[in-house]
Amino acid sequence: MRLLPNSLHDEVAATLREQIFAGALVPGSFLDEAALCERLSISRTPLREALKVLTAEGLLRHEPRRGCFVREVTERDLDEIFPVIALLEGRCAYEAARNASDAELSELDVLHERLVRHAKARRINDYYATNHLIHEAIIQLADNKWLAQVIGDLRKILKLARLQQLHAPGRLEQSLSEHLAVFAALKARDSEGADAAMRTHLTRQREALREVARQQKSRVMS
Template sequence: MAVAGQPLHDTVAIQVRDLIFAGTLAAGELLDEKALCDQLSVSRTPLREALKLLVSEGLLRHEPRRGCFVETVTERDLDDIFPVIALLEGRAAYEATKKLSSADRAVLDVMHEQLTHYAEAGDIAAYYRMNHQIHEAFITLADNRWLAQAIADLRRILRLARLHQLRAPGRLQASLQEHLDIYAVMLTGDADAAEQTMRNHLLQQRKALLRITPLSMSRIAL
């Protein structure tokens, strides 16, 4: 459904992006434009404009005379990306710590309580969603649009990989403890320590992915 004031191809891009993130469109899959037009109830023109946008984001790969394929990300890509996003999100934690207010703390307290609840219940999907919201909250608090954009670009690639890493043995509880540690440090006002703790958290995600044999032996859908 189109959003008022939003170009149709942007709406279509959101829908196709969701299909990629959900795994409905698998890594390496050739997109069937006619089937997508039927599924999304749109003509080829807005669909093709949407696909161009997703190619520019790195989610799709266009091959002349063949069409668009869902892009894949390799182990080498992950090795290159995780240290970079660790630096960026570490900086976000640093800036967020400097700007944390009592009102912000009240909201974050509740979010971390919910995160703990989902971890204890073993609800990986709900944990992942709250995990994402907490990271987004820190980035919003940092209030640095250039930092936010750089992180968003890399997160598109890591989105599914982060969900998979929570399935590594013991990773869910370890991730929870890392989050609680980050927040505890932020509450002390020590921005430098918050930055380093966040960096360590992101690097631990990469290590967790390496412990998942099926994932480490294959490619990951963006």
């Protein structure tokens, strides 16, 4: 299919974004524009527009007279992002508790049943995938496009960090308990409770990540 001229840079941005998330373009790596143009068979103009998009999303950092580099997410970044995303997703849970229909909550119940099965079988990758679907469903049930947009931007940065908080001791069971608490509040139409439970869930994710980082540092030093 022939791309329209004004969509080419979006296509290029999508390709590069996928490569960043897949790890083909690693954090800190330099993006060689000439090499990328040759590999993608495009001119400099759509590439540079795509790089501007990814820089605005926070996936790249631009250095004057040097070019673009894949962003490296620091512990400080995580400390700053998690309180914000906890507030935003907490508000999503608040609005979802007010807006969700019984049928929509039934669909969410199916996802939580799946989450429980994955937790019991300790299928961590499957748990991560279902966890993501649940968060996305609650954001959608909130029916607030501004919340969804800002959360989507922040989650791109978190995805870049390749977070593995479920490997902290006891975190899988704790995470499941937190999810069930959020869902119980949603079913009870308890907006305040859903908000608080979701904020607790995200806050504990950050605590678990600190523990994983501490353990990794200890193994390196030992």
